[in-house]
Amino acid sequence: MKEHLASYPYEKPSLDYMQAHIESAVDAQQSNACTLHEAWAKVPAPLNATEIQQYQEEIRELLKQHNAVMVAHYYVEPELQDLALATGGMVGDSLEMAKFCKNHPADTLLVVGVRFMGETAKILSPQKTVLMPDLDATCSLDLGCPADEFKQFCDEHPDRTVVVYANTSAEVKAHADWVVTSSIAIEIVEHLHSQGKKIIWGPDRHLGQYIQDKTGADMLLWQGSCIVHNEFKGIELTHLKQQHPKAIVLVHPESPAEVVALADVVGSTSKLLNAAVQRPEQEFIVATDQGILHEMQKQAPHKKFFAAPTAGNGATCKSCAFCPWMAMNGLAACAKVLRDHSQEVQLDAALIEEARAPIQRMLDFSEAYKNYHQQHQQLGAGLAQFQQWLATQHEAKYSTL
Ligand code: SF4
Secondary structure, three states: OOHHHHOOOOOOOOHHHHHHHHHHHHHHHOOOOOOHHHHHHHOOOOOOHHHHHHHHHHHHHHHHHOOEEEEEEOOOOHHHHHHHHHOOOEEEOHHHHHHHHHHOOOOEEEEEOOHHHHHHHHHHOOOOEEEOOOOOOOOHHHHOOOHHHHHHHHHOOOOOEEEEEOOOOHHHHHOOOEEEOOOOHHHHHHHHHHOOOOEEEEOEHHHHHHHHHHHOOOEEEOOEOOOOHHHEOHHHHHHHHHHOOOOEEEEOOOOOHHHHOOOOEEOOHHHHHHHHHHOOOOEEEEEOOOOHHHHHHHHOOOOEEEEOOEOOOOOOOOOOOOOHHHHOOOHHHHHHHHHHOOOEOOOOHHHHHHHHHHHHHHHHHHHHHHHHHHHOHHHOOOHHHHHHHHHOOOOHHHHHO
């Protein structure tokens, strides 16, 4: 195993340890990334109501002028999520964002999230201009998985199918056989496992472990983690559950195993949102970035949501579940990049070509899986039936699944 892979001990690394690791990763990358401290320093100051309205009107106008659409992640600030929806764009998780960007006819995509999301949009729509409020907004999973080291890791295990999480650079995706998001990861790994394939998984170790436990697949795990989800605490969550015994616990699988073990629902941000809206219970404890609480509260205004506890940064802080890189996105930056067409995602054409195949494979699988379930609900959700159905499909794109 490479030194890098052992650099996060399996026990939870401290925030200081991760901060030091992130700083060295940013140094190594030399461009287009910033450390935790730099990210917090770049978080825009809060705007007053008049400023928010002025920027929203300006952005609305600029989107029209440039035939552009705004696509936002659930973890960015509420006023950005609301503006994306109000201007005909969308708010979603990374799989939904990727599909929307690919299918929307706009010439320009304003992707409000972190860099791998803008890169994925560019890979799937190379003819479109992809702008982001700040290209330095990155992700600890992306930073913790340098492409050269990951490639070496893959080369050492040539018999394994390489499955990478969407939270990676275009270069890492180019080494993969499959890209997955948390919305479809279990289904894809289960499918590969049933074909007898052994897997290399990167970069999130918690999500990898969760998938391995669920599917029984033979998986070698890269040892990266999300600095937000890694901080949720099992003991503190148990105490919060005792204070709210009727609450349902919703957990994103990037969280540590002891937190996942306390969950009533585990899944992607979209799955957690659906559970919050559709389940009959009235109280929910939510273990993912607190940005999602905005949409949950909008869709279920009569319900109560509590942020799951983290290590916290201060004496009064029980949950600091905010991603600093997501928080770098702001209205002023959105207006600026639309005005001057700066912060454009640029990727080499050959890299786009290489990285597109594993992403497209995920999208094709996701489409096939959805079609199968729409057509055959009465047959149940079994993998074997899905695979039999897949074998009867004549579309060329399904032959590589
Ligand atoms: S919340 Fe975690 S996984 Fe999501 S962008 Fe931030 S660091 Fe990455």
